[in-house]
Amino acid sequence: MAVGVDVLRIDPGEVLRAVEWLGHARNHTATSALDYLEQLRSSTAILDAYRRMFPALWACSAAPTSGYDDKYPAHSPREGEFLRIMSRHYFYLPEDDGWTDEEQHYDSIPVTPMQGDSWCCGDFEVDNLRACFHVTLGLNGGSDYWEHVAARYELDPGNQKPVAEIDYFRYKELCQAEPTALKHLPFALDLMGYDTGNVWLDNSFCQPQTYYHWTVPNILKLSREFKEARRAYGKMDELDRYLDNHPQEAVPRALELWNASARNKNHASSSAAKGQGG
Incomplete structure (x- = not known):
């Protein structure tokens, strides 16, 4: 079947890494296996959004879609490029609440309350x-x-x-x-x-x-x-x-x-x- 232009081509290395990891799944819990697959799904969604929103940047990018980004170590360097664009020009992404820890991953977009708890608890003078x-x-x-x-x-x-x-x-x-x-x-x-x-x-x-x-x-x-x-x-x-x-x-x-x-x-x-x- 022909692949349409709107279909994201996943890096083979990412697929091999997933297969290798799942091949040793007996050493992991079912929950951790599902978490890992969810990370792969969300990473695919992030890369797809990058390609759709910035096709020119995507086409000229040399950043790999596998491996680990310096700022967002739970993501690939190509994902990291996109997340930087989001945090600089689109909306806030938390960086000091554990989100950039190696165990954390932007499976979805977190909405950080801009007002915090200013009024909900009545704790103000x-x-x-x-x-x-x-x-x-x-x-x-x-x-x-x-x-x-x-x-x-x-x-x-x-x-x-x-x-x-x-x-x-x-x-x-x-x-x-x-x-x-x-x-x-x-x-x-x-x-x-x-x-x-x-x-x-x-x-x-x-x-x-x-x-x-x-x-x-x-x-x-x-x-x-x-x-x-x-x-x-x-x-x-x-x-x-x-x-x-x-x-x-x-x-x-x-x-x-x-x-x-x-x-x-x-x-x-x-x-x-x-x-x-x-």
Whole structure:
């Protein structure tokens, strides 16, 4: 059967190494044999992605597809070339958590949480938060948190509408219409709730790590979201600068937007009555 141009040609040395290893499988457990075969499968996927994404680099590369890479010793030098491209230009690959140990292998793409455990465990000091999160937590976290914000910016702690009265969608609309960096306030809340829709921002160390198979669509998706995640932090930097440099203007305006998002009491009463009638 003719081999199509899209079929990856595996290095014969890699096949021979696998056959030789499996020939001595009686010296290994079934689990280790399966792990080794999984490494071969994922290595094939990595090489295939390399060839598809960078055909010119692939064609001129002299790096062998067997043997061991200096930086990624669990991978071949050709795989190492591709992994370097990924880590430099596409997304983060962990290098200091045992991933480059000889016993470790990138069987799939690990998604390292960019926010870590910043919010999931509640282990933070309110007064030490950067301005964008301090104000956001004060507005959305209830009266206790708002007291911290009111004290820092010398505002009336009783001049905030309760969270239960706020129409969040209305709040988001009002903020997004702002000409200043306050338009990013709703996204700050999404970050704190791990609810941005971005896999790099919505994962935390409080949950199992997320992995993706080595496919071109997955690589492109993760690269796109990684760049979006970095831009998201740029938005928070912009919001910080506005809150820090113009606090007397920015924080009272943030409170105005919040209070303006409160549901109309008559509307709320009408909705409650309809609910009882239904």
